[in-house]
Amino acid sequence: MVTGGAGFLGSHLCERLLRDGHDVLSVDNYFTGRRENIAHLLGNTRFEAMRHDITFPLYVEVDEIYNLACPASPIHYQFDPVQTTKTSVVGAINVLGIARRVKAKVFQASTSEVYGDPTVHPQTEDYRGNVNPIGPRACYDEGKRCAETLFFDYHRQHKLRIKVVRIFNTYGPRMHPNDGRVVSNFIVQALLGDEISLYGTGAQTRAFCYVDDLIDGFIRMMDTGDEVTGPINLGNPVELTVRELAEQVIRLTGSRSRIIYQPLPADDPQQRRPDISLAAATLGWQPSVALEQGLTRTIAYFDKLLRETGRAVITNVAI
Ligand code: NAD
């Protein structure tokens, strides 16, 4: 079972699991996921898509659970912050309940946001973070932190087999064209010839992982022995400023868009880069797709989408 199976990461994961010979059940309420993301899988008899909100109980028989259900982009998770916390916390309780009942292995898509605006750089798994518990990002950050707590309590209390990964900024085809995350924003703006919205001075840093690399890390994590619980960081350690990203997108799209400066959102982390030594040692994992290569593939995806649907695709969204 993949919760959030119709989302950006979830749809790539479902595809990979089917390719590896698994039967796959996607559970999604389509809040930020799109049916188009999984439409090509529906003809496969080993694939099933269920519409369900994970904050409500669910009874299914499965042997492995990947819990990805949760809006991931700041504008989406701040749209209904109470629902975001519920999805992370009540969703985790429901998913852990299923895992306990059917004795399934259960994987949690946690996030680098558990480190908040980090004072330790790069971030290692033993860093406990610098999160503002009452800010606009807290519904997501604290929700995900509480979900980690629940996973480890179920592990200690009920001997559940858990796999927790902390995902750093990941990008690629099937990101929602209007989800407000930086890679999709910049590419769509550049392709449409619109102004590129750089928040703050653009000196804040991120490190971007291509989706295929990340999904490979998920599969390796799920395949580890029961003693491996995580948390393990998964991300690409090549760090750059957001301004450098904007310049790179402009170059790769050949766009004439110009950069405009907009206010930095509250609590926007100033720097972020994963230390992935634990993933390398435990999973034998490291990313292999360079930023330029990944951006080129992502640009091709958005270019095709915009040609097919026009500007409407960025305005016709659920929220
Ligand atoms: P996404 O928004 O594309 O996918 C999330 C999916 O969850 C969507 O299909 C959405 O409809 C579904 N969903 C939301 N609330 C739900 C609910 N209550 N019940 C059922 N389904 C629900 O985002 P994504 O980038 O694919 O992220 C997937 C997971 O990975 C999330 O848990 C996110 O926190 C985590 N993550 C992603 C990144 C990243 O860079 N992409 C980084 C860190 C963590």
Ligand code: UDP
């Ligand atoms: N950002 C930006 N312009 C945009 C969207 C985002 O400059 O149109 C910046 C944002 O302020 C942050 C970084 O890009 O510093 C990454 O933002 P994103 O929302 O993708 O993810 P985050 O890592 O903040 O969750």
